[in-house]
Amino acid sequence: xxxxxxxxxxxxALPHAYRLLNHGPTVLVSAAHGDRLNVMAAAWNMPxxxxxxxxxxxxxxxxxxxxxxxxxxxxxxxxxxxxxxxATFTVGSVSARDDTPATHPDKFTALQLAHWSAPASVAxxxxxxxxxxxxxxxxxxxxxxxxxxxxxxxxxxxxxLFVAEVVAAWADERVFTHGKxxxxxxxxxxxxTLHHMGAGLFVVPGQQVQASLLTPAPD
Amino acid sequence: xxxxxxxxxxxxALPHAYRLLNHGPTVLVSAAHGDRLNVMAAAWNMPxxxxxxxxxxxxxxxxxxxxxxxxxxxxxxxxxxxxxxxATFTVGSVSARDDTPATHPDKFTALQLAHWSAPASVAxxxxxxxxxxxxxxxxxxxxxxxxxxxxxxxxxxxxxLFVAEVVAAWADERVFTHGKxxxxxxxxxxxxTLHHMGAGLFVVPGQQVQASLLTPAPD
Numbered sequence: 001x002x003x004x005x006x007x008x009x010x011x012x013a014l015p016h017a018y019r020l021l022n023h024g025p026t027v028l029v030s031a032a033h034g035d036r037l038n039v040m041a042a043a044w045n046m047p048x049x050x051x052x053x054x055x056x057x058x059x060x061x062x063x064x065x066x067x068x069x070x071x072x073x074x075x076x077x078x079x080x081x082x083x084x085x086x087a088t089f090t091v092g093s094v095s096a097r098d099d100t101p102a103t104h105p106d107k108f109t110a111l112q113l114a115h116w117s118a119p120a121s122v123a124x125x126x127x128x129x130x131x132x133x134x135x136x137x138x139x140x141x142x143x144x145x146x147x148x149x150x151x152x153x154x155x156x157x158x159x160x161l162f163v164a165e166v167v168a169a170w171a172d173e174r175v176f177t178h179g180k181x182x183x184x185x186x187x188x189x190x191x192x193t194l195h196h197m198g199a200g201l202f203v204v205p206g207q208q209v210q211a212s213l214l215t216p217a218p219d
Numbered sequence: 220x221x222x223x224x225x226x227x228x229x230x231x232a233l234p235h236a237y238r239l240l241n242h243g244p245t246v247l248v249s250a251a252h253g254d255r256l257n258v259m260a261a262a263w264n265m266p267x268x269x270x271x272x273x274x275x276x277x278x279x280x281x282x283x284x285x286x287x288x289x290x291x292x293x294x295x296x297x298x299x300x301x302x303x304x305x306a307t308f309t310v311g312s313v314s315a316r317d318d319t320p321a322t323h324p325d326k327f328t329a330l331q332l333a334h335w336s337a338p339a340s341v342a343x344x345x346x347x348x349x350x351x352x353x354x355x356x357x358x359x360x361x362x363x364x365x366x367x368x369x370x371x372x373x374x375x376x377x378x379x380l381f382v383a384e385v386v387a388a389w390a391d392e393r394v395f396t397h398g399k400x401x402x403x404x405x406x407x408x409x410x411x412t413l414h415h416m417g418a419g420l421f422v423v424p425g426q427q428v429q430a431s432l433l434t435p436a437p438d
Contacts (some may be wrong), residue, residue: 002242006300018341019416019417022263022415022416022417023243023245023262023414023415023416023422024242024243024244024262025243025244026242026243026412037273043241043243043265043266044241044265045265045267045278046262046263046264046265046275047262047277048263048277048378048379048380049378049379054233054378056264056265056275056378056380058266058267061341068243068299077340082428085428086430086431086432086433087428087433088430088433089432090430090432090433093432095233100435101435102432102433102434102435104435105437106285107308109436110400110435110436111435112436128280142356148246149430149433151374152374154371154373155371155374159267159268159273159382160267160268161267161382164380164381169297170252177427180416180417181416181422182243184422184425189426194243194428195414196241197241197242197400197427198238198241198244198399200429200430200431200432201427201429201430202242202427202428202429202430203242203400203403203424203426203427203428204424204425204426204427204428205414205422205423205424205425206403206423206424206425206426207408207418207422207423208420208421208422209301209413209420209421209423209427210419210420210421211304211307211308211309211419211420211421211424212305212308212419213305213308213309213312213313213321213419214305214309214321214325215321215323215328216308216320216321216330217328217329217331
């Protein structure tokens with residue numbers, strides 16, 4: 001039996017996956033290991049390569065999500081829209097290491113955040129020595145990049161910087177289609193991406209500018 | 220004699236420097252070595268630490284700017300606004316390695332891009348064994364992070380990823396003041412930051428959202 005994707009979710013071809021992050025949105029980082037799962041926010045992320053697509057993300061040592069990633073070798077970057085601004089701020093402000101109502105037993109449960117899983121066909125592509133512990137994909141996001149950790153122990157320890165290869169990606173077709181984001185004016189305001197300024201204040205794309213190539217000055 | 224800073228340019232306290240990049244703008248990367256200087260665009264950048272502030276940026280092996288940085292150990296990240304959209308697209312589309320009118324002898328000269336230099340007092344803070352070859356700071360940008368390369372040879376070679384420590388920062392006070400960006404509504408449209416979607420298409424912050432912390436679900 002094939003489990004259908006959630007409504008509006010469509011696969012993104014891997015060579016286009018970097019475009020989900022190219023304009024600098026804040027993401028949610030999710031992971032699972034054994035019977036635990038969790039999610040955090042990360043403004044500090046960027047694409048690292050086109051094809052195969054790779055990403056870099058900064059994960060503080062204090063976070064449980066980092067520990068789950070280090071143990072499982074898998075993570076997802078989820079691109080949250082305006083409709084998830086409060087959830088994004090909250091999962092970025094509390095830690096499941098603190099056993100409070102806001103985090104117990106994990107932030108998905110405590111905050112009633114829904115999630116979905118990659119189709120089994122995607123999990124089947126994992127190398128035999130690194131079976132996929134499928135990261136939870138956050139419902140209501142507009143883009144998802146399912147990634148396999150590329151271990152870089154020195155960078156992880158010294159700079160909290162993690163590198164991963166994107167093995168599958170999806171997007172909400174109302175926001176991103178045919179390998180790119182739709183024009184801002186055609187994107188419902190609640191589905192636009194979030195760009196964190198600090199302290200829960202986000203800026204949101206409101207216009208777009210098409211640049212032209214300059215002509216060089218005469219000698 | 221003290222050379223004044225350009226109009227509207229004010230120093231940014233180092234612990235606030237990461238906030239210039241936190242929301243994901245595309246930057247211009249500039250560098251100088253010997254009698255050469257150059258500039259390129261980089262959408263793939265992110266803060267890496269708060270204090271001392273560090274940044275990460277992806278620099279393709281084909282670029283002359285990367286070569287200047289590898290030789291000098293110094294670079295600047297310049298945050299261009301809408302008014303520099305064409306310049307940003309152009310310096311990101313042509314290489315000074317190609318000896319064309321658009322790049323000869325360097326992109327500053329060919330495209331008539333003005334630049335300014337960090338005050339001598341900043342250069343004086345460089346370690347004796349690593350004298351500052353002051354990167355050109357691009358006039359008309361709204362933020363500048365002057366950085367010293369932290370050599371990470373494996374990451375540079377394998378992933379084109381460069382790590383640097385920010386040693387001084389400045390911002391245009393019309394855009395960023397008291398350690399943070401002004402509200403979008405108070406920022407003139409031509410001074411807002413650029414977030415590259417691809418092929419010269421940029422999105423620009425147009426609204427902002429203040430998130431609230433969610434209350435956990437009852438057990």
